[in-house]
Amino acid sequence: MTAHALTDSWTMTRRELARWGRQPVQLVVNLVFPVMLLLMFGYLVGGGRGVGGAYRDYLIPGMLALTMAFGLEGTMIAVTRDLDKGVVDRFRSMPMANGAVLVGRSAADMLQSVMALVVLIGVGAALGWRTHGTAAAFLGAVGLLLLFRFAMLWIGIHLALVAGKPEMVQAVQILVWPVGFLSNALALPDSMPGWLGTVVEWNPMSHTATAVRDLFGSPGAESGHVWAAIVWPLALLAVFFPLAVRRFGRLSR
């Protein structure tokens, strides 16, 4: 059974890639959406409350982290859609490795997140943004972002399995936005009312955004958050990965 784990996971990943090929517009929209947010907050709404120096240097790492957080929605939608269509029943009634359904989902979502980072950083570069740190630090920052995305992914799978129906996703979507914006992605916590600033500083996403700013060498970036940006996602994974796997196994209850 386990002999097929790798092949089956790869087959399931390819299934997602084939879907992209079928719906390129959907994929492009998903990739362009964060760019739109970046341009909107960078130029339209503008400013950045309490941020000194170039707002761009503050905003781009924040947008990268925010994009990783919003990835949770995409994961949830995909998982609930498969459950609802009954195609998961077919997978489960076949002699394939049980975990491949979830592994394929993770691989495809991570791949899409890498693409989203490339696009967003590319647009940033086109707008004149540059990292001020070393290449190694840059890659480290990308690693932290993907680690955070990976934690969001398993939260997404778990919530989707709990919610079950696509209609329930909307409820979660509405919650993801405040959680995403209740972070330091767009503005410094110092500029917010005291209690709100505290909430924002506790948000795991804020640690990731701050650590990325630090590694990019953004002027005025707070240091010392890299460890929190590693430990928080790992802690979330330690909780949600087993929960999601158990929940998936419980589909047979």
Add this chain to the structure above:
Amino acid sequence: MADTAITVEGAEKRYGDKKALAGLDLRVARGTVHGVLGPNGAGKTTLVRILSTLLRPDAGRIEVAGHDVVREAYAVRLRIGLLGQHAALDEELGGRQNLELFGRLHHLGARRARARAGELLERFDLADTGRKAVRQYSGGMRRRLDLAASLITEPEVLFLDEPTTGLDPRGRAEVWDSVRSLVGGGTTVLLTTQYLEEADQLADCISVVDAGRVIAEGTVDELKAQTGGDRIDVVLRDAGQLGDAVALLPLAGVSVDTHRRLLSAPVTDRMEALSGVVRALQQAGIEAEDVALRRPTLDEVFLHLTGDDRRVREAA
């Protein structure tokens, strides 16, 4: 037992307070089509989900193709095909992509998966539409593709859970033809349905299920015989005389359909009943349009077995 494809003994499954299966027993001979007939909520889908390893039973011994569905789920999965109530397909992918995906997951390897997909598309008359996204398929086409997907490895046992629910008559006929063409190949088919006609058309043997139990079992003819065999139908010219006729005719267990000016009753001795009815009608001066002897319909059998006889009479 090599000649038994499915064995179910004392299967139980509850959801909270509700017993979906309450000690269900079933035995399906290899190479036959077995119909599981019952109303909504009788436990048909729960049974299929347990047999296809999607759901764990709370109790009971359940074997499919010689393997226990709980302890040897993987061995069972190697030998079954499942056509669930809802199309289990990737809607965004094309028909061919779907079949290749499932072929790969059955570990056929890329080349054989591709060849098999081609064969099945051809066989189910979908070769022209293999590239189209399943989303754009008609109901009948989707069902045929779904059926093709459950036949990738020529399973020993095939489960069809209400295969034609929601299809128009044409789609239904298409699926029936496909199922019939399978039976020749030696596959054992377990089919659930709410449509008596469907069970009548496709199944060699039928289990009638109600409230999570099998309440009757047999061939179509045996089931019909269980409810008192033949029936007599009398159609009157004047619906107003139906009441008089019921009182006067030498029949018991009469059901009345005012709309069709029809009364119907089970009979034991065909000729005696027929001559008795004709004589009684003539003596009372009640004009009949038609008097006929016939076998009971499966509907009557079913309603009789589930104890809902009275509902028919009240509705009439």
